[in-house]
Amino acid sequence: MTEARPFSDISYEKYLSEDKLMGSRCKECESLFVPPRPICIKCRSSNMEWVQMKGTGQLVAFTCISVGPPFMVAEGYNRKNPYCSGVVELSEGPRVDARIEGVDAKRPETISVGMPLKVRFLHRGEGENGRTYLAFEAM
Amino acid sequence: MKKRRKLGRGVAIVGAGMSKFGMFRDKNSKDLFTEAFNEMVASVEKGMDIQSIDALYLGNFSNDFFMHQSHWGPIISDLIGIAPKPATRTEGACASSAMAFREGVFAIASGFYDMVLVGGVEEMSKRTTEEVAEGLALATVPYEGQAGFTFPGVFGAIATAYFKKYGATREHLMNVTIKSHSNAPLNPKAQFKSTIKDMMNSKRESLKKKGVPEPEWRDEKDFLRDPGVNPPVAWPMHLYDCCPISDGASCMLLVAEEIAKNFTDDPIYVVGLGQGSGRGLHACEDLTYFEATRYAAEEAYGLSGLKPEDIQFAEVHDCFSIAEILHMEDLGFFKAGQGYKAVEEGLTRLDGPKPINTSGGLKCKGHPVGATGISQLYEVWTQLRGKAGQRQVPIKDLRIGGAHNLGGTGGTCTFTILERR
Numbered sequence: 001m002t003e004a005r006p007f008s009d010i011s012y013e014k015y016l017s018e019d020k021l022m023g024s025r026c027k028e029c030e031s032l033f034v035p036p037r038p039i040c041i042k043c044r045s046s047n048m049e050w051v052q053m054k055g056t057g058q059l060v061a062f063t064c065i066s067v068g069p070p071f072m073v074a075e076g077y078n079r080k081n082p083y084c085s086g087v088v089e090l091s092e093g094p095r096v097d098a099r100i101e102g103v104d105a106k107r108p109e110t111i112s113v114g115m116p117l118k119v120r121f122l123h124r125g126e127g128e129n130g131r132t133y134l135a136f137e138a139m
Numbered sequence: 140m141k142k143r144r145k146l147g148r149g150v151a152i153v154g155a156g157m158s159k160f161g162m163f164r165d166k167n168s169k170d171l172f173t174e175a176f177n178e179m180v181a182s183v184e185k186g187m188d189i190q191s192i193d194a195l196y197l198g199n200f201s202n203d204f205f206m207h208q209s210h211w212g213p214i215i216s217d218l219i220g221i222a223p224k225p226a227t228r229t230e231g232a233c234a235s236s237a238m239a240f241r242e243g244v245f246a247i248a249s250g251f252y253d254m255v256l257v258g259g260v261e262e263m264s265k266r267t268t269e270e271v272a273e274g275l276a277l278a279t280v281p282y283e284g285q286a287g288f289t290f291p292g293v294f295g296a297i298a299t300a301y302f303k304k305y306g307a308t309r310e311h312l313m314n315v316t317i318k319s320h321s322n323a324p325l326n327p328k329a330q331f332k333s334t335i336k337d338m339m340n341s342k343r344e345s346l347k348k349k350g351v352p353e354p355e356w357r358d359e360k361d362f363l364r365d366p367g368v369n370p371p372v373a374w375p376m377h378l379y380d381c382c383p384i385s386d387g388a389s390c391m392l393l394v395a396e397e398i399a400k401n402f403t404d405d406p407i408y409v410v411g412l413g414q415g416s417g418r419g420l421h422a423c424e425d426l427t428y429f430e431a432t433r434y435a436a437e438e439a440y441g442l443s444g445l446k447p448e449d450i451q452f453a454e455v456h457d458c459f460s461i462a463e464i465l466h467m468e469d470l471g472f473f474k475a476g477q478g479y480k481a482v483e484e485g486l487t488r489l490d491g492p493k494p495i496n497t498s499g500g501l502k503c504k505g506h507p508v509g510a511t512g513i514s515q516l517y518e519v520w521t522q523l524r525g526k527a528g529q530r531q532v533p534i535k536d537l538r539i540g541g542a543h544n545l546g547g548t549g550g551t552c553t554f555t556i557l558e559r560r
Contacts, residue, residue, distance in 0.1 A: 063292040063376070065374075069273055082371070085292055087426065095423075097283050097285070113299055133286070
């Protein structure tokens with residue numbers, strides 16, 4: 001698992017583009033961070049290692065957004081077609097912000113805190129402009 | 140590890156001013172600051188010499204983005220004629236001017252300056268709603284933005300976590316909106332000056348005139364449940380859960396305590412001062428409170444020797460309805476999970492035992508982000524001096540009030556306590 005990639009946002013996003021959800025684990029106190037941190041905020045050590053997440057978790061908070069930022073509007077989301085964003089607690093413990101797919105954002109009452117989710121990688125754009133968004137979908 | 144804080148010497152507020160808040164096509168940041176500054180000068184009962192101001196601390200979040208103009212410190216120091224005295228800009232998203240206030244207090248408390256002007260300004264309404272949303276989202280944590288979160292979205296998500304943990308519902312949030320709107324008509328500087336009931340009645344009238352079948356709204360909550368008038372923005376946040384886009388400015392004159400009486404017989408003293416920083420949503424173990432607010436509150440209570448029950452009234456950062464509930468709990472006014480019940484029971488109304496957001500709050504007064512922190516302190520100052528007119532808090536012997544300001548997704552939170560002696 002150990003690789004030379006720095007424990008940075010750029011590395012995190014590169015891993016996402018390879019369909020991997022990665023975090024950093026402190027070798028001193030075993031605290032786990034997703035997205036990765038270069039410095040452990042529990043024991044302040046910089047002795048970290050990469051760990052891959054299983055990609056399962058549960059929804060701890062969510063919202064169905066009708067008025068989104070330009071990049072979401074460009075994907076066709078609007079007042080008539082809202083999308084869901086949420087905070088997901090991974091099976092390994094850490095929490096991540098993610099888009100929530102496979103739910104009916106027009107009917108938020110059908111979405112619930114606690115629902116089990118699995119990871120999905122949304123690849124958008126090509127080449128230089130390509131990027132991957134972290135998403136989770138209902139199991 | 141908690142350290143007991145103290146100020147090197149006391150600091151008092153001897154004057155304050157605030158522009159009207161709203162959307163002004165024909166006024167820019169300089170015009171708005173001039174309005175606030177002139178009122179501040181006139182408010183100093185025994186007079187002041189503008190040339191005696193030693194320095195300016197100015198809160199501004201993002202006129203860089205909104206107006207394509209940065210570096211507002213010297214623009215304002217030149218405007219009011221104090222250049223070449225130093226001007227320092229502070230940026231902490233929506234808490235930018237509470238930070239300016241704090242820096243001004245430190246500058247005097249250290250003995251470096253005797254008289255400091257602190258203020259805030261923001262000009263937002265000349266951009267489209269989408270552009271403003273994009274500009275404000277610059278203050279989220281990067282991972283939130285990538286997940287599609289907007290600010291209403293962040294607070295919508297926080298609401299779902301709060302609902303789940305404490306059993307509150309959207310209906311409870313409506314109580315916050317109705318309460319804020321009942322204070323707003325009493326504030327001549329507020330952006331919205333109508334109660335929800337008045338809005339409901341005027342909407343009913345306008346529909347009647349158009350020949351549309353009259354809606355069956357039995358009361359204010361019925362009105363707020365109607366997606367036709369109160370559509371979702373980021374469920375469960377609806378239009379009436381959200382503060383508006385605003386332009387405005389605010390300022391205050393701070394002096395060393397020992398010279399305060401040279402300016403007024405009724406100075407208001409800074410007794411509590413706290414600021415904390417926070418993490419993004421993903422790094423919070425519990426989304427139903429803001430760690431940064433709790434830290435700021437502890438610092439402010441520690442400095443003042445006061446307790447939450449000593450704060451007779453407060454302005455708290457109600458950028459969204461759910462936020463007001465969280466802040467009241469974080470500041471210790473109500474226990475965790477009890478804030479929504481307190482609002483329901485009317486405890487936070489103007490005539491209740493703990494009035495909250497007597498100004499109408501960000502929801503109704505408006506939220507020109509860089510000006511908000513000092514506008515909250517302006518409200519507390521006005522109330523403590525008994526000059527709030529129709530919205531005067533009816534508590535006898537009003538002595539102590541607080542102001543809580545929040546920036547970003549809780550990234551910067553402040554709590555300030557003022558006292559009348």
